[in-house]
Amino acid sequence: MQAETRATLSKVPAITLGFWLIKILATTLGETAGDTLSMTMNLGYLASTAIFALLLLVLVWRQVAATAYRPYLYWATIIASTTAGTTMADFATRSLGIGYAGGSALLLAAVLLSLASWRLTLGSISAAHVADARTEIFYWVTITFSQTLGTALGDWTADSAGMGYGGAAILFASGLALLLTAYWLTSISRIALFWAAFILTRPLGAAVGDFLDKPLDHGGLAFSRPLASAVLGAAILALVVLSRWRADDYSREI
Known part of the structure; x- marks a missing residue:
């Protein structure tokens, strides 16, 4: 009964395969939509960041004010965080001139500081149960920093490291595979593995998004950014609807 009550109160989805599939698609959409x-x-970058940051603030406010998990609101907030992360990272690394290495180091420090503050304030950084306002604010601040960090890491690997978008995608997908292996075969903290995976899905999405929309002479497929964004958005919506249908069907069975 206690576990059921915690699950009911939580305002974030269960961490399942479906969660990670939607998360990867959302991070890819964040790249193509931000670049659009x-x-x-x-x-x-600055004007785009202002637009996406304002949208993110409104959605986070709605998310914190909600009394239960709302799938469409939650995933809209995730998408807003990843699009804002795209333009913020691009603004920091390109417009401010601190480069990918400097931007990645700065953003990694921000993620670690957010997690440390969360841990010191509330005693846990678990993302499995997020219900009260303070926990949720830490949750969304950490997520936004991690999305921004992931963009910088993806661009750094693809551009400065010379791996190209396909190579970067393979690298980060391999990193996620290693985390999955660690999940199944070791006793490493599940919370640490979650946040590591959450961060790595973002550069994977950034690399895939750039691979889809960058020009052919830059190693991309030159797909239309608005069209790619629309297709990704439709795929995310379909998966969210499917996850809701399965959850409703399961609740009727029990």
Whole structure:
């Protein structure tokens, strides 16, 4: 009964295969949608960051005010965090001129500081049960920093390290495979593995997103950014609807 009550109160989805599939698609969408505003529509990194940051603040406010898990609201907030992360990382590494290495180091410090503050304040950084306002604020701050860090890492690996978008995608997918292996074969903290995986899905999405929409002479497939974003958004919506249908079906059975 206590476990059921905790699950009911939690305002985040269960960490399942479906969660990770939607998360990877959302991070890929964040890259293509962020580039659509900053590059295709030529709004620039700063203006695009302001737009996405405002949207993120509104959605986080709605998420914190909600009394239960709302799938569409939750995943809309995740997408807003990853699009804001895309333009914030690009602004920091390119417009401010601190480079990928400097941007990645700064953002990694921000993620670690957020997690440390969360742990010291509330005693746990578990993402399995997020219900009260303080926990949720730490949750979304950490997520936004991790999304921004992931963008910088993805661009750094693909561009500066010379691996290209395909090579970077393979590298980060391999990293996720290693984390999955550690999950099954070791007793490493599940919380640590979750946050490591959460961070790594973002550069994977960044590399895949860039591979889809960058020009052919830059190693991409030159797909339309708005079209790629629309297709990714439709796939995310379909998976969220499917996850809701399965959850409703399961609740009827029990």
